[in-house]
Amino acid sequence: MAERRIAFEAARLGLLGFFGLVVLAPYIWMVAASMKPLDELFRASLSLWPERFHAIENYGRVFAEVPVFHYLWNGLVVCGGILVFQLMFAVPAGYALAKLRFPGREWVFGAVMLGLLVPPHVPALPLYIAFSKAGILNTYAALILPATISVFAIFLFRQFFRALPDELVHAARLDGMSEAGIVWRVVLPNAWPAATAFAIFSVVAHWNDLFWPLIVIEGPARATPALGVLYFRSDEAGDDFAVLMAAAVIMTLPLVLAFLFAQRRFVEGIATTGLK
Amino acid sequence: MSDAALPRAATSRAPVGEALAGLMLTLPAGIAYLVLLLLPTLAAVTLAFTDYELGMPALNWIGLDNFREMLSDRGFAIALRNTVIYVGTVTPLSIGLGLGAALLIEAGTRGRAFFRAVFFLPVVSLTVAMAAAWQYLLHPTIGPLNALLRQVGVTDPPFWLSSSDTVLLSLAAIGVWESLGYNMVLFLAGLSAIPRELYAAAEVDGARSAFDRFRLVTWPLLGPTTLFVVTITLIRSVRVFDTVAVLTQGGPNKASEVLLYTMYREGFTYLRLGYSAAITLVFLAIVLALVWLQTKAMDRKIHYG
Amino acid sequence: MAGIAIDGVVRRFGQVTALKGVSLDVAAGEFVALVGPSGCGKTTLMRIVAGIETLDSGAIHIGGREVTRRRPAERDVAMVFQSYALYPHLTARQNIAVPLAMRRLSGWQRMPLLGRFLPGTRQRQRAIAEDVERAGTALGLGALLDRRPGQLSGGQRQRVALARAIVRQPAAFLMDEPLSNLDAALRVHTRREIVDIHRRAGAATLYVTHDQAEALTMANRVAVMQAGEILQVASPEAIYADPQDLRVATFIGSPRINTLPAEADAAGIVQVAGQQQRLRARPGPLTLALRPEDLSLASGGLPAVAEAVEFLGESVLLHARHEASAEPLVLRLPPEAARPRPGEAVHLAYHPARALLFGADGRRLAATPMEALALV
Structure with a gap:
């Protein structure tokens, strides 16, 4: 029995290790290439370690030619702005749908369910036209606005708030709190798991999004990290894969680092937002 | 105490204060919903029946012409076909591998967090950047993959992203790589919800092999999760855009033209917004059909109420 | 002797030793209840017998075969789980059929579609269907057999779990707190039913519970377990009236047995707070234990102060404080007896033959009643 278990565990780790290596391959080669000089890349050797260490030149060129921190800052502003608005709209609405009785509540909830069915690509065209008419293309507002209303967030918070005991709300009312006060001071602090889960989900989605920024942004002034890599790829880097890989490493790093630090939260966040 | 404060008898008629609060709290979300989601969606539906182009002063009604054009548009047909092939490859593979990874991780105690992180990494990596990494990896001449193939004796390895024969396959491989970890996490959550006692009961009942127990307990109890994962993977892969936009722009020779990329190009490159909106509607119809199928399947079977 | 033989089982979880060399035999046809507080290791022991849990040392025999290292499927046992562990996607009928299939x-042959066409599948499936029907009828499931567990009440699920256990005559039944999820009335009813099933099936049964009433009413023998050890195995009567360990005496019986610190002087006469009792024992410190029904109000005896009275219908409980006892002593009195008011001084008497003495190590001591002597 013991030998069988060891054999099984070895097979399990072997399989996982193999597939893990396949999944990690792009990262490994990306990092390796980012430290090699271009001529070494062109020789297409299979050795991972650079013969001539060229990391400083490659990364130096990226930092010299690409406003890396500017793109990251843009990404931060956009993701942060989106998240703040999403919570501001969704938390009170989720609370009202879960705990308050008001005329038209069923209609509002029906609208939320309907909204869940519509992918963000559908309203994109008319929004583009409207933004272009309003002259706000190429602004943070254009990047942030369409994502501020998340029916998914409303739905998620409603489900979560419904599970909170009514007594909590009633006690707060007896203590003389207003409904808005209850939302931000009683309900939200108790909804922390749902809020972090949604925050992670939202940031991952919008940090990685390319479709919408590609539509409303031109030029580097308001470009998100995703756009930044795209510009760099087509303009400066051309076929200089070494420098391109260095740029890719830099742009991928922030979110990956955040993930590695708060791994459990990320995985749980995606799992709970996915399954509810 | 709570019942005294809010008598149940009042349920049918909400207190005025509560009703007002409910309306006030939903108002901001309601306005945003209306302006940013509902009206634009309806506008997109309307646009689909016009030949609107950016800058035109008024809407010109053309009925179903856009859809008629679609039927004869070779580019659209290719995009639709490619999307189906892409979805048909990515969905089963990323679900199968995701389930396999979840089962392997769950089967032991060692390395759980580590491998979970490894498989999940692509989900949190900037897609555009990783697409660049894949481009290097799959590069016909300087890419490590072909270097490896040449080393093991393949004389002329495929051109991957630069050949119309293999471009869709390469994109699908990247798609699988991207969504495998996401599916794995959902399956892990599903697996952890299966009561341990059922496995013990299965063992006592005589399910000797791991396969027997998988068939008796794991697979049926994972049913709702699997259905959800299938639907969400279908919807996510129908949306394929980033990798195409970054790596191939639909090429070579339209071999990687997909639905959303065609829609993007028609709308934002050629500025034919009416036609683009019509394509969007087709896309929406596909998504709705998938959700409808999921609800159907949910009602029919996997519900163990 | 076919049945269950547990021999010196040790199980450690890290630093904690959950089972410290436990031995217990269940003869064929016998019903043994394993009772103890939660966390005492009784469920772990049962899972080791079933083969779901591994052991560090010791041996398990079932039906006369050594099965210590065998898989659960090879042990010829059936188990009823606390949560019932029914397969939620299968109907009651299909659930009961699983161990047979x-x-x-x-x-x-078990493959969907394909299996049906293999030789022999049909006859065997027909035989299985008949056996399932028989087990279902025996438990009065009849009309419920085609429902899923989710459509059944707790009591009905419990019956399905029992049917799944008895459908295949196993050498041993294992039941892990099968009644704990039922409401009180149903629990009493099902108690009798399980005893009935056991009598008809006649297999060795090991029944884990934390409820002493279940253990005393159902079992041929009761094993009291605490902190990974079995303290005593005996008939329900003996466990109650003749406990060999202070922990057994205090665990069994409700209200709890009364205990008083006492001492036997050099002459062997037992003294409680300086007051001589009509008992002799080996000199040294000891504990005097008395069941509530063995104490009565009298004009002489242990002096105490009445604290509270609880009317239970068929009897009355009187709580009275004695100076040597940390907790009030409890007396069970007939309902018509005179009830002292709180604060009133009373005297408590007992028949020395009913007194239980335990040494400082908790082991039972021999007590010799001194009949003729008048004391105090």
């Missing part, structure tokens, strides 16, 4: 059909 797993044993009587090959892997290929």
